[in-house]
Amino acid sequence: METDEKIILVTNDDGITAPGIHALIDAVRPLGKVVVVAPDSPQSGKGHAITIGVPLRLNQVDQFEGIEAWQCSGTPVDCVKLARDKILHRKPDICVSGINHGANxxxxxxxxxxxxxxxEAAIEGIPSIGFSYLDYSFAADFTLSKQVAYDVTKKLLESDVSPNTLFNVNIPVIADTLEFxxxxxxxxxxxKYVEAFDERRDPHGKKYYWLTGEFKNMDPxxxxxxxxxxxxxxxxxxxQFDLTHYRMKEEMEKTWKL
Amino acid sequence: METDEKIILVTNDDGITAPGIHALIDAVRPLGKVVVVAPDSPQSGKGHAITIGVPLRLNQVDQFEGIEAWQCSGTPVDCVKLARDKILHRKPDICVSGINHGANxxxxxxxxxxxxxxxEAAIEGIPSIGFSYLDYSFAADFTLSKQVAYDVTKKLLESDVSPNTLFNVNIPVIADTLEFxxxxxxxxxxxKYVEAFDERRDPHGKKYYWLTGEFKNMDPxxxxxxxxxxxxxxxxxxxQFDLTHYRMKEEMEKTWKL
Known part of the structure; x- marks a missing residue:
């Protein structure tokens, strides 16, 4: 390992066995030393959840494409925290997450x-990118996604940006890549999503609900x-992760008496 | 019930048995018809998690201070979605969440x-407020918090604001309320938090980790x-929930070649 080699932390939310994370590893491997810390089970829709009430497990995975890989019992955010504190013992140069199976x-x-x-990585001062491919299928073709992941990761590694930089990258499904x-x-x-819970009854006659919803773009x-x-x-x-609504703050400071 | 009475949805993340939600109900009850939909177990640190992989349960709670109350097996976000779709069958006029036991x-x-x-409520077009009291104790005195919750909720109900309005309200611990x-x-x-995982060994000799961390304010x-x-x-x-970093977007549009 060269001393100036970049450390690239790879994680995801579909879990360490998802094809998308292998596509991401393939994509960024030419750019530095890859270390993988990913959930041991699917964690889609977990948002920024952290694990407080139960302890976390962390186990090294053997024979993972010849790279250092760990699976964690917690959420994607737990993975980043554990990677920094217990595996790398330093900040990686960049964190890449994905490639997610489905749009973000x-x-x-x-x-x-x-x-x-x-x-979470960006909050900790690690430039970071999430990649998502609009095809949900585990048999999806990641060729275009890998090219995009390589290009954006390389660009960010070469750029002089704030360590709190965070990008959300989504890749379209295109039949003919010449049209990209x-x-x-x-x-x-x-x-937003318009919810429509699917209401069913269990074998004991009690109701239960599956969350479903229809995506609605209100933005022309x-x-x-x-x-x-x-x-x-x-x-x-x-x-950004400063969620302050500055325009509303200004308006309220002028007009609200509290 | 008067026809112009406001519908107030109350939820939280500490669960329906936490003292904080009762303090919030007390505080906002004079302002409209309260309906409670809250998690049936503590959900602290769950972030914006939703429940996808398992179905949800929703059960009405008897004798809950004489108001309509439901407990849900899911996350706080699930509670808001279910309340809108399966309990109220309409948007409430406001959603209040808390009073959380601890700072947010x-x-x-x-x-x-x-x-x-x-x-989640604000995304769905329901003006919304989260309240948090800086005392973690379940025996905490919520007198000041209740006054603040009443004042801010009343103000928001009387204001002509966007339905996507969302406030984060925190209440300090003050020994003498005259100093408020x-x-x-x-x-x-x-x-941010500086992590320090507490590493232990189980009775079988295998490692596990508790997430701990020290809060660090870097903002003067x-x-x-x-x-x-x-x-x-x-x-x-x-x-706000538009997370676009507009300043960086402008800079990148000028200087990034992709």
Whole structure:
């Protein structure tokens, strides 16, 4: 290992056995020394959950493409915290999360374990990127996603940016890669899910509910991630974790008496 | 029930048996018709997690201070989704979450189930407030917190604001309430946790880890929530869920070639 080799922490939320994380490892491996710390089970929709009430387990995985890999019993955010404190004993140069099986554009960022892992890294001062491919299938073709992951990771490693930098990158499903238009810097689309719980009865006659919902984009803008993906671009949204609504703060300071 | 009576959805992340939710119900009860939908077990640190892999249970609680109350097997975010879709069958006029046992100022907002429930409501177009009291004890005195919760909820109900409005309100621990200086509109302090996992061995000799960490405020500003709380104010941070980092987006559009 050369002394100036970059340490690349790889994690995800679909779990260490998901094809997407192997695609991501393939993509970034030419850029530095890869260390994998990922959940031992699927953690989709875990948001920024951390594990408080039960202790965490961490086990090294043998024969993982010849690289150092660990599986963790906790959430994606736990993985990043444990990687920093108990495995690397230093900050990695970059953290990449994914490649998620399914979209994390627009409001999905709030629910996404993939993006929460990346955000946790950015909070800790590690430049970080979450990658998501709009194909849910575990048999999906990651060729284009790998190219995008390599390009964006290389660019971020070479850039002089704040250590708190965080990107949300989504890759469209395109039948003919010649139609791919490139990577577009976007804002988060104003979108939401309209819930429709699926109500059923168990064998004992008691009700239970499955969460389902329909995605609804309410944003007509052509500068959003949803627009970009619908128009054969990969979307790149720079993300912040200061959630202060500054415009409203200013308005309230003028008009609210408390 | 008068036809113009406001519907107030109450939830939390400490679970339906926590004293804090009863304090919140007491506080907002004079302001409308209260309906409670809260987790059936503690959900602290669950962030914006939703339940995908298992179905959800929802059970009505008898004799809950004479108000309609439901306990849900899911996360705080699940509670808000189920309340809207399966209990109220309409949007409540406001959603209040808490009163959390412990601080949710600064970076805590990212991990907080209390704030994620409120954020979910705001995403769905329901003005929403998360309340947190800086005393972790279940025997804490909620007198001041109840007064603040009443005042802010009343103010928001009477205000003509966007339905996507979301506030993070924290209440300080003050020995003598005469020293309370009022409610201060703030920004989210730049702070983080420095992790220190507590490593132990189980009776079989295998390692496990407890997540612990020390809070570190890196923000010298006197306009932050942390500053306000240290100076005997309750903090009120208006919160947004568009996480786009617009300043970085502008910079990247000028300088990044992708």
């Amino acid at each position: 554009h627009s409001i999905n960022i709030i629910y996404s374990g993939t993006m929460s892992a990346a955000m 238009k490139g990577i577009k810097i976007c804002r988060q689309a104003n979108a 803008g052509e500068d959003t991630d949803v627009w970009a993906l619908e128009n054969n671009y990969a979307s790149l949204v720079p993300v | 100022h600064s970076i805590n907002i990212i991990y907080s189930g209390t704030m994620s429930a409120a954020m 200086k009022g409610i201060k509109i703030c920004r989210q302090a730049n702070a 500003g006197e306009d932050t929530d942390v500053w306000a709380l240290e100076n005997n104010y309750a903090s009120l941070v208006p919160v």
